[in-house]
Amino acid sequence: MSETVIPESRTYRHLKCKTETTISGQPFEVMSNPLSDMASTWCSQCEGQFPLSEYEWADTNEKVLDYYARYSANASELQRFLCSRKCMLILAAFGFVLGAIGGWFLFRGDAMWLKVGMPIVCGGFGAFGGLAIYISALCGPITRKVCGVEDTRTLT
DSSP: OOOOOOOSEEEEEETTTOOEEEEEHHHHHHHHOTTSOOOEEEETTTTEEEEGGGEEETTTOOBHHHHHHHHHTTOOHHHHHHTSHHHHHHHHHHHHHHHHHHHHHHHTTSOHHHHHHHHHHHHHHHHHHHHHIIIIIIIHHHHHHHHOSSOGGGOO
8 A cells, every 4th residue: 555645845936036945844734724824824935925826826827815725615604613723722722711610619729829729720731731622533534634744745
């Protein structure tokens, strides 16, 4: 069984200045995902952020927004929302509130510093849990279903 090779980077071109910029790491993971609600990216020549409408992939000459539209055409509005930053922030905030409430109940009979500090700590764990749900239970499976790949960095 052959394994798909996951690229470490990809190069895009700013249409205004024709300069190519190579993206890698977590920013590449986000930009390669057609369901991310990324709106702009960096140009290394202009040294600024510009809308994605001003960029194309250097290897295919396809505009980045056309790439997004092609791969996300089958996504419903609900799926788009569930993969958005807004949903991510809502889940993190909800997790924080639940964790903080749980922390307060667990430590309500203890010393004042525990009554104050532990809800914050537990809230942090709750926010982390909300982010974990976002990544593993929502965004990941939805992206795999809509785009048909395990890792969107393999899309071209």
